[in-house]
Amino acid sequence: MGPVPAGVLQLLALMGALALVHVPLGSYMARVYSSDRHLRVEKWIYKGIGANPDTEMRWPAYLRGVLAFSAAGVLFLYLLQRLQGVLPGSLGFSSVSPAQSFNTAASFVTNTNWQSYYGEQTMGHVVQTAGLAVQNFVSAAVGIAVAVALVRGFARARTGEIGNFWADLVRGTVRILVPMAAVAAVILVACGAIQNFSGIHEVGQFMGGSQQWNGGAVASQEAIKELGTNGGGYFNANSAHPFENPTPFSNLFEIFLILVIPFALTRTFGVMVGSVKQGYAILAAMAVIWVGFVALMMWTEFAHRGPALQAAGASMEGKELRFGVGGSSIFAVSTTLTSTGAVDSFHSSFTGLGGGIAMLGMMLGEIAPGGTGSGLYGILIMAVIAVFIAGLMVGRTPEYLGKKIGSRQIKLAAVYILITPALVLVFSAFAMALPTPPHSMLNPGAHGFSEVLYAYTSAANNNGSAFAGLNANTDWFNATTGLAMLLGRFLPMVFVLALAGSLARQKPVPVTAGTLRTEKPLFAGLLVGAILIITGLTYFPALALGPLAEGLA
Numbered sequence: 001m002g003p004v005p006a007g008v009l010q011l012l013a014l015m016g017a018l019a020l021v022h023v024p025l026g027s028y029m030a031r032v033y034s035s036d037r038h039l040r041v042e043k044w045i046y047k048g049i050g051a052n053p054d055t056e057m058r059w060p061a062y063l064r065g066v067l068a069f070s071a072a073g074v075l076f077l078y079l080l081q082r083l084q085g086v087l088p089g090s091l092g093f094s095s096v097s098p099a100q101s102f103n104t105a106a107s108f109v110t111n112t113n114w115q116s117y118y119g120e121q122t123m124g125h126v127v128q129t130a131g132l133a134v135q136n137f138v139s140a141a142v143g144i145a146v147a148v149a150l151v152r153g154f155a156r157a158r159t160g161e162i163g164n165f166w167a168d169l170v171r172g173t174v175r176i177l178v179p180m181a182a183v184a185a186v187i188l189v190a191c192g193a194i195q196n197f198s199g200i201h202e203v204g205q206f207m208g209g210s211q212q213w214n215g216g217a218v219a220s221q222e223a224i225k226e227l228g229t230n231g232g233g234y235f236n237a238n239s240a241h242p243f244e245n246p247t248p249f250s251n252l253f254e255i256f257l258i259l260v261i262p263f264a265l266t267r268t269f270g271v272m273v274g275s276v277k278q279g280y281a282i283l284a285a286m287a288v289i290w291v292g293f294v295a296l297m298m299w300t301e302f303a304h305r306g307p308a309l310q311a312a313g314a315s316m317e318g319k320e321l322r323f324g325v326g327g328s329s330i331f332a333v334s335t336t337l338t339s340t341g342a343v344d345s346f347h348s349s350f351t352g353l354g355g356g357i358a359m360l361g362m363m364l365g366e367i368a369p370g371g372t373g374s375g376l377y378g379i380l381i382m383a384v385i386a387v388f389i390a391g392l393m394v395g396r397t398p399e400y401l402g403k404k405i406g407s408r409q410i411k412l413a414a415v416y417i418l419i420t421p422a423l424v425l426v427f428s429a430f431a432m433a434l435p436t437p438p439h440s441m442l443n444p445g446a447h448g449f450s451e452v453l454y455a456y457t458s459a460a461n462n463n464g465s466a467f468a469g470l471n472a473n474t475d476w477f478n479a480t481t482g483l484a485m486l487l488g489r490f491l492p493m494v495f496v497l498a499l500a501g502s503l504a505r506q507k508p509v510p511v512t513a514g515t516l517r518t519e520k521p522l523f524a525g526l527l528v529g530a531i532l533i534i535t536g537l538t539y540f541p542a543l544a545l546g547p548l549a550e551g552l553a
Contacts (some may be wrong), residue, residue, distance in 0.1 A: 007326020026267020318349020341464025356547025
């Protein structure tokens with residue numbers, strides 16, 4: 001079988017698997033967040049943290065819970081890295097430097113998992129398992145909690161209450177992420193991923209020297225890394241490393257883990273607002289963008305331009321032969337259209353246009369299907385914008401799910417969509433204008449600019465993947481990408497929760513003959529168009545200086 005049919009078959013198999021679990025998983029998550037029953041282990045956790053899970057919160061209190069919990073996570077992870085040199089199980093590694101400790105703590109707490117270090121040469125077992133792996137669970141649970149709070153804003157009326165953050169956090173972790181990650185870890189071990197707490201081994205002699213490999217609890221971290229759309233790898237090669245991703249089947253399974261919760265959350269949304277058709281409309285918009293990006297990526301990477309590409313049969317530089325162009329293209333699109341950032345190939349080695357597609361996927365806001373939770377609330381914000389545009393076109397007051405979209409709601413949505421582009425473009429401009437940061441670029445010209453633009457796009461959108469050539473382990477990049485991650489994660493949440501509170505206080509608007517039917521294909525198409533046009537107008541000048549200039553050269 002040729003590489004192109006093999007890639008298409010992988011895509012179809014993946015779509016079939018996602019379709020198979022969509023309804024049961026989405027409906028189960030809706031029951032989790034709608035239940036008034038607490039499991040025994042959850043009651044122990046609530047007692048330990050001193051939280052009352054039955055107390056409803058307005059949006060400021062919900063936000064305070066998100067920020068307080070996340071700030072405690074940053075502090076704990078920072079101290080854990082700074083103390084690594086005196087901790088057991090450190091594998092002899094010294095404490096992590098202050099700038100890199102801050103960057104890594106901000107990265108994992110914000111669900112970004114950007115890594116400016118070599119995992120197997122920097123982090124011991126305690127930091128990996130008690131620090132990074134724990135944040136993989138809870139940062140994903142925070143994202144789902146904020147998304148569910150926004151869904152409650154649409155579903156509820158005449159109340160400012162949007163749920164209880166501590167209950168949402170604990171339920172998402174205990175009832176969804178932990179059991180699913182446990183099953184996924186067993187499957188990855190069966191595929192050949194390692195799971196142990198062994199030390200450093202010297203392997204053979206190579207050109208007069210030996211090679212060293214670490215053991216570690218890799219499969220368990222790999223499972224939640226993908227399932228929680230985190231992306232931080234145990235090894236520097238990430239999911240291109242055979243200890244993390246041993247076979248073509250494990251590669252496809254990891255892509256499935258990346259996509260399964262974000263896509264299924266659209267079903268959760270539909271069930272909770274009382275109309276599964278509304279969920280299917282959002283799902284359709286996500287799916288159209290995702291499939292379209294995969295097709296474009298495969299086309300650019302299979303195109304035989306130049307003698308080297310023709311000899312190899314495709315653009316094979318930087319790609320794993322185990323997975324080929326098809327598997328690598330699906331993985332690259334899935335990881336950049338979500339907030340995952342894991343890689344099984346190196347995006348800097350993609351063709352100029354292929355690298356641009358990966359970058360554009362993040363610039364969309366990672367909403368197709370996006371991260372665990374962040375993808376759903378991101379595309380619902382875009383749905384509010386799309387409804388507003390439709391209202392302007394027909395001269396009606398915009399409404400969505402029975403709620404009027406007035407000046408307050410559209411202001412909150414507008415600020416939300418401006419935050420991330422502002423962070424990306426401002427930080428990129430400073431990095432290129434100042435004398436020192438450009439020295440971190442490996443390549444000159446358009447590709448070097450793409451390295452910097454990609455780094456801040458990845459950080460501000462909480463993705464975590466990199467263009468590989470950039471040396472990001474400097475004080476400048478550790479500090480600025482850390483700030484971009486924190487601001488890009490928590491500033492948008494402020495406006496999402498404020499929007500949720502304002503919607504929950506409204507009374508429902510009755511459906512009339514003039515109401516825009518937001519469950520219809522027409523609205524899904526309008527939503528896709530709004531997403532692409534807004535992103536294009538925002539980022540086109542920067543893309544023209546980087547990947548477009550390189551791809552058209």
